[in-house]
Amino acid sequence: MKSFPFIRVWEGCDLNIAKAVRQFQDRWSPYSAASRGKRVDRLIKELIDPAVASYATSSPQRYLSYIPGAGGVVPLSEIVGLVGLNSTARLQRQLLRAFVSAQAEKSERDQQFVATLETLLDLIRSCARKPPFKSKIRDTRLNGRRAQEFCRLCGAPAELTDFILGNDNAKRDDPEDKLRLSSLYCTDHRPQLPNGEWNLAYRKAKRSIMHFDKELARLTKHSGNLDKVKVQSGDPLVDLYIYHYVHKYGLTPGDEAELRNHARRMADGKLSDRKKQMVMLLHYRISQADAARRLGIERQAVFKALTALPSEFHQLPNLSGFSVYFLTSTENTH
Structure with missing residues (x-):
């Protein structure tokens, strides 16, 4: 059952x-x-x-x-x-x-x-989210008791869920007598296209699924309590970055779709933990040269990494009480 x-x-x-x-x-x-x-x-x-x-x-x-x-x-x-x-x-x-x-x-x-x-x-x-009693969905033979939730790879509704909610975009490319809707993936991330070819967006997202899962877990944990930093990654700068990021968007654990979409953007934007460290140091007025010294890397590496990073990941809120913390706690982050 x-x-x-x-x-x-x-x-x-x-x-x-x-x-x-x-x-x-x-x-x-x-x-x-x-x-x-x-x-x-x-x-x-x-x-x-x-x-x-x-x-x-x-x-x-x-x-x-x-x-x-x-x-x-x-x-x-x-x-x-x-x-x-x-x-x-x-x-x-x-x-x-x-x-x-x-x-x-x-x-x-x-x-x-x-x-x-x-x-x-x-x-x-x-x-x-309670499962329906009727197995027939609308005018199709689709089984309504299959899992219906968010896409495994992002925060969009799975194809089957989208169809149940009345959105016909999921069925537009499939003949009526061969309607197949995924209960695991959204239309954009379905493994195969209607013509049978592999979906490149699916393959790209699958390659970064470990990154996606890691960021989703971090965002969810930090969103549960916005009054203090949650220790999770093992690096204070990375935890502080996630803390600031969650504050920026006002995320709560109930925002399941939003949390998954932010995790997907982080994975697609290749927001590594090293880049999080760089952003946090520069955000609180530490120079690129000092940030490079603290992280044990070349200044040019900091410049190149931050130049390639999408601007949305640079823009964080200013929160009180953190600049002094950095000066006393991040001397050895590498």
């Missing part, structure tokens, strides 16, 4: 909401008769709405405008009923991003609030 999407409860989430989400998970199954029809809406109303309302009541006033439903005035279940799961997820993501951007320094309670919003976002996204 195929499992339904797992709902992640983020570390630090409000205990009552965490308990309600786990109860929701236990009672939700895509293949049981109880889950058909409006079962998801009823479970949100029965379990999640009271927990969110209680949390809103006990929260500081400044939090309320970021809680879906204007501080709990409109229940989450009603929002889902009015605009649908996908639109509700987009709303929650925008509210979370706005809160993260507005808080220069987060307290422990702010971190709990972020974890709580992330948990609610994951709940709604999991509901939106």
Whole structure:
């Protein structure tokens, strides 16, 4: 039996909401008769709405405008009923991003609030990804119970997912009686073209898949907590680069498509860890000559590497408290 999407409860989430989400998970199954029809809406109303309302009541006033439903005035279940799961997820993501951007320094309670919003976002996204009961998709013989998610190589919807959502671009090149849509890759990254030839974009992306996976893991980890640098790469400059990059775009773990697209751009742009080190040093007013000395390379190598790097990877926000850190902690980064 195929499992339904797992709902992640983020570390630090409000205990009552965490308990309600786990109860929701236990009672939700895509293949049981109880889950058909409006079962998801009823479970949100029965379990999640009271927990969110209680949390809103006990929260500081400044939090309320970021809680879906204007501080709990409109229940989450009603929002889902009015605009649908996908639109509700987009709303929650925008509210979370706005809160993260507005808080220069987060307290422990702010971190709990972020974890709580992330948990609610994951709940709604999991509901939106719930497998359909009918195997037939639209007017085709395609199996609707196949995996439907993002492209393995980027943040675009897989061909099958795109088609289910009503986009016919995926089928435009295939005869109606031979419609084959991938559940793993998007139209741009499908392994073979309709004429049977290998897709060059697919081959290029596959060659950099290890780089893509590495950057995706880093971006996801740093986006989970924007108040401190996550140690992951083993090099402080590389971790600080990812930290600044995530701040630049206001990324959160719920931004799955955006995180994957940024990882793909990094891989395609050949943004190596060495180049990240160079960018961070120069960003905080260290000269190319000093950067080369710190990294144990020639100045000309710094110049050539940064000249070839796309400008989007140079443009990072200025964050307080880091220049002194560089002067005391990056003397031996090579």
